[in-house]
Amino acid sequence: MRFGLFGGASRGAGQDGDSQSYRAFIDYVVEAERLGFESVFLVEHHFTGTGQLSASLTLLSYLAGLTKTMRLGTAVTVMPWHNPVLLAEQAATVDLVSNGRLDFGVGRGYRPNEFHGFRVDPGEAQARYEEALELVLKCWTTKERFSFDGHFWHFRDVIVEPHPAQAPNPPIWIAAGSEGSIRQAARRGQHVLLDQFGTIEQTAARVAWYKDEQKKCGRTSQAGEIAVTRGLLLVDQEEKRATEIDRRLAAIAFLSATSQIPGTKAEGPTKFGSSTLDTSRGAAEASTIVGQPEECIRRIRELEAAGVDYILFNDPWGGVERLRHFARAVMPEFLAPAKSGVAMAG
Amino acid sequence: MRFGLFGGASRGAGQDGDSQSYRAFIDYVVEAERLGFESVFLVEHHFTGTGQLSASLTLLSYLAGLTKTMRLGTAVTVMPWHNPVLLAEQAATVDLVSNGRLDFGVGRGYRPNEFHGFRVDPGEAQARYEEALELVLKCWTTKERFSFDGHFWHFRDVIVEPHPAQAPNPPIWIAAGSEGSIRQAARRGQHVLLDQFGTIEQTAARVAWYKDEQKKCGRTSQAGEIAVTRGLLLVDQEEKRATEIDRRLAAIAFLSATSQIPGTKAEGPTKFGSSTLDTSRGAAEASTIVGQPEECIRRIRELEAAGVDYILFNDPWGGVERLRHFARAVMPEFLAPAKSGVAMAG
Numbered sequence: 001m002r003f004g005l006f007g008g009a010s011r012g013a014g015q016d017g018d019s020q021s022y023r024a025f026i027d028y029v030v031e032a033e034r035l036g037f038e039s040v041f042l043v044e045h046h047f048t049g050t051g052q053l054s055a056s057l058t059l060l061s062y063l064a065g066l067t068k069t070m071r072l073g074t075a076v077t078v079m080p081w082h083n084p085v086l087l088a089e090q091a092a093t094v095d096l097v098s099n100g101r102l103d104f105g106v107g108r109g110y111r112p113n114e115f116h117g118f119r120v121d122p123g124e125a126q127a128r129y130e131e132a133l134e135l136v137l138k139c140w141t142t143k144e145r146f147s148f149d150g151h152f153w154h155f156r157d158v159i160v161e162p163h164p165a166q167a168p169n170p171p172i173w174i175a176a177g178s179e180g181s182i183r184q185a186a187r188r189g190q191h192v193l194l195d196q197f198g199t200i201e202q203t204a205a206r207v208a209w210y211k212d213e214q215k216k217c218g219r220t221s222q223a224g225e226i227a228v229t230r231g232l233l234l235v236d237q238e239e240k241r242a243t244e245i246d247r248r249l250a251a252i253a254f255l256s257a258t259s260q261i262p263g264t265k266a267e268g269p270t271k272f273g274s275s276t277l278d279t280s281r282g283a284a285e286a287s288t289i290v291g292q293p294e295e296c297i298r299r300i301r302e303l304e305a306a307g308v309d310y311i312l313f314n315d316p317w318g319g320v321e322r323l324r325h326f327a328r329a330v331m332p333e334f335l336a337p338a339k340s341g342v343a344m345a346g
Numbered sequence: 347m348r349f350g351l352f353g354g355a356s357r358g359a360g361q362d363g364d365s366q367s368y369r370a371f372i373d374y375v376v377e378a379e380r381l382g383f384e385s386v387f388l389v390e391h392h393f394t395g396t397g398q399l400s401a402s403l404t405l406l407s408y409l410a411g412l413t414k415t416m417r418l419g420t421a422v423t424v425m426p427w428h429n430p431v432l433l434a435e436q437a438a439t440v441d442l443v444s445n446g447r448l449d450f451g452v453g454r455g456y457r458p459n460e461f462h463g464f465r466v467d468p469g470e471a472q473a474r475y476e477e478a479l480e481l482v483l484k485c486w487t488t489k490e491r492f493s494f495d496g497h498f499w500h501f502r503d504v505i506v507e508p509h510p511a512q513a514p515n516p517p518i519w520i521a522a523g524s525e526g527s528i529r530q531a532a533r534r535g536q537h538v539l540l541d542q543f544g545t546i547e548q549t550a551a552r553v554a555w556y557k558d559e560q561k562k563c564g565r566t567s568q569a570g571e572i573a574v575t576r577g578l579l580l581v582d583q584e585e586k587r588a589t590e591i592d593r594r595l596a597a598i599a600f601l602s603a604t605s606q607i608p609g610t611k612a613e614g615p616t617k618f619g620s621s622t623l624d625t626s627r628g629a630a631e632a633s634t635i636v637g638q639p640e641e642c643i644r645r646i647r648e649l650e651a652a653g654v655d656y657i658l659f660n661d662p663w664g665g666v667e668r669l670r671h672f673a674r675a676v677m678p679e680f681l682a683p684a685k686s687g688v689a690m691a692g
Contacts, residue, residue, distance in 0.1 A: 009508075018438075018442055018507060018508035018509055018511075019442050019445075019511050022439075022442045022443065022508065026443070046431075046435070046504070046506075047491075047503070047504045047505055047506070048505075048507075049491070049505045049507070050507075051507050051508055051509075052507060053508075054432075054435040054439070054506075054507060054508070055432070055435040055436040055438075055439040057404060058403060058404055058407045058435075058436045058439040058440060059407070059439055059443065061404045061405070061407040061408040062407040062408060062410055062411050062439075062440075062443040063411075064408055064411070065408050065409075065410070065411025065412045066411045081429070081432065082429075082432065083427070083428075083429065085392070085464075086400075086401070086427065086428065089392070089400040089401040089404075090401040090404045092364075092401075093368075093400070093401040093404040093405055093408075094404060094408075096364055096365050096368045097368065097372070097404075097405065097408040099365075113503075116502050116503060117501055117502055117503060117504040118431075118501065119500045119501065119502055145393075145395070145608060154465045155463055155464065155465065156462050156463055156465055157393070157459075157462060157463060157607070157608045157609075158392070158393045158463040159393055159394075159395045160392075160393070160400075161364065161393075161394070161395070161396075161397050161398060161400060162355075162364035162368065162397055162399075162400070163364055165364075165365050261503070262491060262503045263503075
């Protein structure tokens with residue numbers, strides 16, 4: 001089992017400037033590497049008014065200088081906002097300075113306020129995403145000059161440099177949930193990010209679709225190709241459990257509100273990426289790594305039994321203290337295969 | 347007198363990958379800080395096929411983690427290529443992670459191959475530049491939501507975050523040469539980058555225009571508001587002098603060629619930014635810091651007498667060895683005012 005982080009800086013209570021929240025987040029990531037977390041996947045969001053992380057690749061480049069082994073991911077870079085050539089250059093630069101540690105997560109965008117702010121038609125999101133991803137890959141893997149005439153972008157006689165350190169390109173991660181999109185990712189050799197809200201059963205089905213499709217097209221399954229994001233609500237006392245769930249529900253409601261066009265409310269059920277979000281207490285209970293260490297271990301074992309070998313934790317408020325607690329009380333169960341083998345034999 | 351660096355990574359002889367050239371450049375910058383250079387200003391170029399630096403802000407963010415005191419500049423960010431909102435977010439992020447060390451140099455672009463590659467009409471460069479700079483500043487200094495309807499860009503109900511660490515915004519540096527543009531920069535409170543090719547007389551006039559305009563509009567002149575870029579051709583033996591000039595002339599000719607639209611040659615005299623470039627040997631002699639230490643010191647004194655207090659050195663091949671030589675044999679003359687005062691008194 002591998003563990004990583006999923007999230008980004010944003011102003012919390014008691015932080016009145018972006019500088020303070022970014023610094024706290026940076027310290028958190030650096031400490032996570034020391035504790036054994038293998039990656040950080042940064043979100044990209046815009047226009048929330050909460051000092052959210054917007055320039056993920058810029059921050060990853062900074063983190064590349066402060067970390068040694070950690071994979072540096074985006075989850076996800078929203079393709080419709082970016083000029084694909086500039087994006088290819090920026091991401092390749094992160095890959096170079098990190099000695100090939102970039103995991104490039106891509107998506108089409110889903111937040112109404114971002115489409116509204118950037119004046120991009122949500123109806124074009126899929127086409128813009130496809131065209132931009134095709135072009136980024138072309139930039140990374142083409143050593144001669146080329147011209148590109150797409151529906152949205154046009155370039156003439158360009159050679160786009162630098163090229164990334166990882167050949168032919170950094171792993172592409174797709175946020176996916178439906179059977180069609182997961183099977184397509186497997187066929188294309190892309191990695192998959194599964195959302196924070198899927199149940200164990202949904203997650204098991206998604207992992208199975210991916211592996212089945214790999215088999216069908218003759219690809220060998222590797223470790224760490226599918227990462228499941230989960231809220232981390234580890235507590236040291238059972239009394240704190242309910243408060244953590246409350247806080248998570250409030251955070252989700254707040255996130256959902258900041259995703260709407262200013263002055264409007266969500267229409268219909270809340271969407272989170274491609275998933276329809278169950279905002280009930282039961283759903284939060286079911287889809288988080290919550291509780292005291294024994295319970296968290298049991299929940300991670302359930303994911304493991306569902307075929308999961310990589311979990312990205314999202315925890316916007318527990319800070320380094322919760323990471324340390326996790327590293328001390330939960331992680332050793334999963335990171336020492338020899339010990340685990342002995343335990344099983346015993 | 348302050349000294350900084352001006353330039354960027356690119357594949358040199360013996361380097362067959364971008365990774366190697368970026369690493370060498372990074373080591374060079376880190377060593378420069380140790381030696382007492384106060385800044386690095388990175389170029390932004392595209393489509394040369396020489397592995398040039400394209401994502402300057404991304405690389406500056408990485409350098410922010412490896413340096414402590416050095417100012418981190420762009421020279422220049424070419425505004426017409428960038429979405430101003432994404433650019434504001436990226437530059438503010440660099441400013442945050444570096445604890446307020448960003449110097450934001452901006453320009454309208456001048457290379458025919460870049461306008462051709464990005465399919466931007468050079469006739470729109472000035473208008474695109476003005477609109478984008480206005481919008482970046484609005485993003486950085488506006489704490490409420492706003493909409494923007496320019497000629498080229500449209501945004502709706504956005505609040506752009508993070509905000510930079512430097513209030514109200516990082517210094518804006520303008521590459522300028524004409525009297526009109528230099529006086530305008532002084533009126534606007536912008537800093538000025540002077541080119542590598544101006545003579546002492548031109549440089550003196552430009553500094554004088556800036557200071558005169560500051561006086562006229564009641565601004566107090568500060569140290570380090572005007573930086574002059576110069577080729578650094580310091581040598582340890584007089585015999586090496588001619589080779590260095592040859593190499594610089596060849597490098598300028600190569601740069602000029604890679605700036606053209608592929609398959610075409612420059613029409614008329616070579617332009618370098620807003621300057622018409624004198625590519626003669628005499629001009630290279632006159633406008634570089636060339637020769638053995640005593641000569642370099644004399645040439646820097648001439649600039650000092652012309653009102654210059656900040657020089658950015660460009661040296662694409664001398665590497666850390668030349669920087670160390672400079673720090674040992676030239677820099678002490680200028681960085682120790684007490685000693686220099688004693689020498690003058692003597």
